[in-house]
Amino acid sequence: MDRVHVGGLPAELTSFVGRRRDVGAVKRLLGEGRLVTLTGVGGTGKTRLALRVATELRRALPDGVWFVDLTQPHGSDLLTMEVQDPNVLAYLVGSALGLREQSARPPLELLADQLADRHLLLLLDNCEQLIPACAIMADTLLRSCPKLRILATSRERLCIAGELTYEVPPLPAPEPEPERRPSLKELSLNESVSLFSARADVAGPGFQLTEQNSLAVVGICHRLDGLPLAIELAAARIRVLTPEQILERLDNRFALLSRGLRTSPPRQQTLRACVAWSFDLCSKPERRLWERLSVFSGGFGLDAVEGVCADEILPVDSLLDLVTGLVDKSIVTFVDQGEVARYRMLETIREFGQEELERRGEEAALRHRHAAWYLNRAGVAEQKWFGPDQEKWCRWSRTEHGNLRMAFDFCLSTPDGRPQALRLAGTLWFYWLVFGLVLEGRDWLRRALEVNPANTADRAVALWIDGHLASVQGDLDAATARLEAAFDLARDVGDEMTQARAIKRLGAVAMHRGDYQRATAFLEDALARFSALGEEGAGTVHARIALAMNCYLQGDHPAAARQAEQILALCRPRGDRYLLAHGLNVLARVEFALGDLDSAAAWAREALGLRRSLPDAMTLVFSLDLLTEITAAIGDYERAATLIGAARNRWQTFTTSVRRWKVIAEPRRKWETRIREVLGDAAFEAAVRRGAEFTTGDMISYALGEEVQPAPDADRPEPDVRLTRREAQIADLVAQGLSNKQIAAKLVISQRTAEGHVERIMQKLGATSRTQIARWLHDR
Structure with missing residues (x-):
């Protein structure tokens, strides 16, 4: 950034984009303490933010705001001196403030005396190379000068008493593949996109964000982490490249982003120089x-x-x-x-x-160690996921998804690592199922099986898992072929456990085909094999779940209930929640078929409640459909229609063959027809639309009867409460009936950010429901 010093502060030569929240936060911190340090990685815009804050505070400080750039010492005759000496630094600061005194006293002591009664803000920029000297000087001045405030920028905090720190984050960057493509107006509200557009317009006058280039601009901002310096350097390339070409070349970002302003400090002229500055520190x-x-x-x-x-x-x-x-x-x-x-x-x-x-x-050696470590941890997760730590290991797998994929890809790329890739893909079978990542799981398995043609036990396991995932997709022919191949290979290599697992899943496939007798034979065979192997874990439970449903579909409700009770007896003592929910759903269906609506509802609600910690999409929609039927059966048709809407969008994520599964599809059609007849088309569609807008959390709460009813008129929030501009915008979207997820997509923010805004709005208004927010807006 070019610096033209005016009144102690360099003037801004380019527009200041975004950072409204950050400016407010830093100003609040300066009201709470007298030393605030802005930290953050190089290129986040710490200096620019500090200058904007200082400019806005200048009028409130009688003795002004003074800027000292510690990368360009004032007084060229001192450039060769040891600036790490706090007295030398104090002399430089005094020179920047225009203070002059001929004395033999130490400069730091003189500076403290001269600032003792001054009410000013001292902005120390780029302290990272002089941390010890800056820390001593700041501590001395703050103790001697009660009206002095210091705003420092540094890649590292000063670590002295009274210091408040604010980590300057990169600018928010939009997701490259959102569920709904945002409009150009929505994208223009994103700070990263706005910065790119503003700087691109300067570099190549006339640049505009269009439908054609918007995806590339979003990709650039996302790939560059919302880092302002990197975005500005990328935008400068608009003179000779299109946004699409810039995005293509970001795989070599340090070569691409290598032409900054000649008048910028050297460390800000290229992205590499900026990062290298941090590396050298x-x-x-x-x-x-x-x-x-x-x-x-x-x-x-x-x-x-x-x-x-x-x-x-x-x-x-x-x-x-x-x-x-x-x-x-x-x-x-x-x-x-x-x-x-x-x-x-x-x-x-x-x-x-x-x-x-x-x-x-050292890269190859480190990647080998990385892959080996994650393969080992994935093995531990597989062993322990059926038990009291199930939620922990499922969460670990989800959190480490990027590292697991990195390890998998590296193993595939090396001949000696390919068997590890096969083992890793197979080890994560529980993860593919719990999180509904069936497509990705099958892709990993396909790639690993292609490069591991040898007939090994690991290949047999991978074939069994691929067959299991194929059956979950409803691809029954492929599932049968994979499972039969898995059984044959497991038999040849002497792997009895994989044989039992393959037979178990062949039983489930037969059940899905409606061949209940064949399914019973397979499942009972699998249970006998598991028993002989001493297996009383996930394999046995999976077999009993399929057998329970097989009994239910044949109308043998007592047998289905016995199997479900054994599932509960296996799962509850071990702390399992994932498979327990399947057993609870079977019990709920049996009780509903027998006419005990209260018991059926209780079992279904318990199953649904378990989905708060383990997001298994299939159990979720099974429970919702069942609760819909029970709710309609007791005559609460509007609630039942709302549940239909909540489940409908979730069902769309499954294949057509799964959605048409007889046990689910036929009752759903029957009850939808009945509910529509009772409510009428308009009321039915309105309730369905309401349910479709629920987030998963809202949907579960609603289904469990936990929604908060609107408060009486006397308890409505006061209409004179002030909301920020963003809060007012979000309140309006809430009033329109949008869920947090939809708000996030519309405003190109994360869902967590949207949830935080809604929570703060409710706190401000004293509201306890989204309906009250809508009423407040109406009253206003």
Whole structure:
């Protein structure tokens, strides 16, 4: 950024885009404390944000706001001096403030005396290279000058008493593949897109965001992590490249983003120089760890760092301190995810480390260690997911999805790693099922099976899992072929457990085909095999679930209930929740068929409640359909129609063959017809639309009867409450009936951000429901 000093502050030569929330937050912090340090990785715009805050506060400070750029010392005769001396630094600051005094006293003491009664804000920019000197000077001045406030920018905090820190985040970047493509107007509200458009218009006058280039611009902003410097450097290429061409070349981002303004500081003229500046500020061990952390994708935990990165160069006992150092220097970001700390790196930072690791010749070795560690952990997850830690291991698998994919792809790319790829794809079978990732699971298995043609036990396992996933998709012919091949190969290699599992799933396939006798034979055979092997875990439970449904479909309700009760007896003591829900649904269907609506509703609600922690889509819609039938049977037709709407969108994610499964499709059609007849078309469609707008959480709460009714008129929120501009916008969307997910898509923000806004609106209004927000808007 060009700097023209006016009144102590450099003038802005380009438009300031976004950051309204950040500006407000920093101003609040300066009201709470007298030292605020803006931290963040290089290129996030710390200086620009600090200057905007200082400009807005200037009129409130009688002695003004003063800017000191610590990368360009004032007084060229001192450039060769040891600036790490706090007295030298104090002299530089005094020169910047125009303070002059000929004295033998130490400059820091003189500066403190001269500022003792001044009411001003001192902006110290780029403190990271002078942390010790800045810390001593700031501490001395704040103790001696009660009216002084300091706003510092640094890639690392000063670590002195009274310091408040604000980590400047990258700009919000839109998702490259949202569920609904946002309009150009919606995209223009996104700060990353707005910055790119503004700078591109300067670089190539006349640039406009269009339907044709918007996807490329979104991709650029997303790939660059919303990092302002990187976005500005990318936008500068508009002179010679289209957005589509820029996006294509981001695989080599450091070469592409290499032409900044000549008048910018050297570290801001190229993306590589900016990141290299941070790299040079790290100690040698921190640099080595930075390089090694580049093998992770999507974040990592400390246990993974210790398992993958530790060796004689970086002993395991040193890694916590090194990670802490990288967090302090804004290279690694701490992500609070509940019980276990997690960390992540921006993609730009990761790619720089990856290049350094490759240059050092260590990349292949680290990727081998990364793959081996995740294969081992996936094996532990498979062993422990059916038990009290089920939720923990399912959550681990979901959180580590990026690393698991990275490990899988690396294993596939090396001849000696291909068997590991096959083993990893097969080990994650529970993950594919619980999270409904059937397509991805089958893709992994297909790729791994193609490069592992040898007849091994691991291949038999992969064939069984692929057959299981194919049956869940409703692809019964493919499922039968895979399962039969799995059984034959498992028999040849002596793997009795995989034989039992293949037979079990062949029984489920026969049931789906309506061949109940054949299904019974397969399932009873599988149970006998599991019993002989001493297996009383997931295999046995899966077999009993299929057998229970097979009995139910044949009208043998007592036999179905006995099987379901055995499922509960196996699952409850072991702490299982995923398969337990299937057993509960069977019991609910049996009770409903026998006319005990209260018991049926209780079982179905318990099953649905379990989906709050384990998002199994199939059990979710089974429970919803069953509750719809029960609710209609007791005469609450409007609620039943709302549940139909809630389930309808979820059913669309399944294949046609699954949606047409007799046990689900026939009752659904029957009850939909009955409910529509009672309510009439208009009321039925209105209720269905309401249910379709539910988030999964809202839907479960509604189905369980936990929704909060609108408060009486006397308890309505006060109409004079003030909302921010964004809150008012979101309140209007809530009043239109949009769910949090739909609001997030419409405004191109994350669902969590939308949920946070809605929660704050309800707190401000004293509201307890979304309906009250709508009423407040109407009253206003």
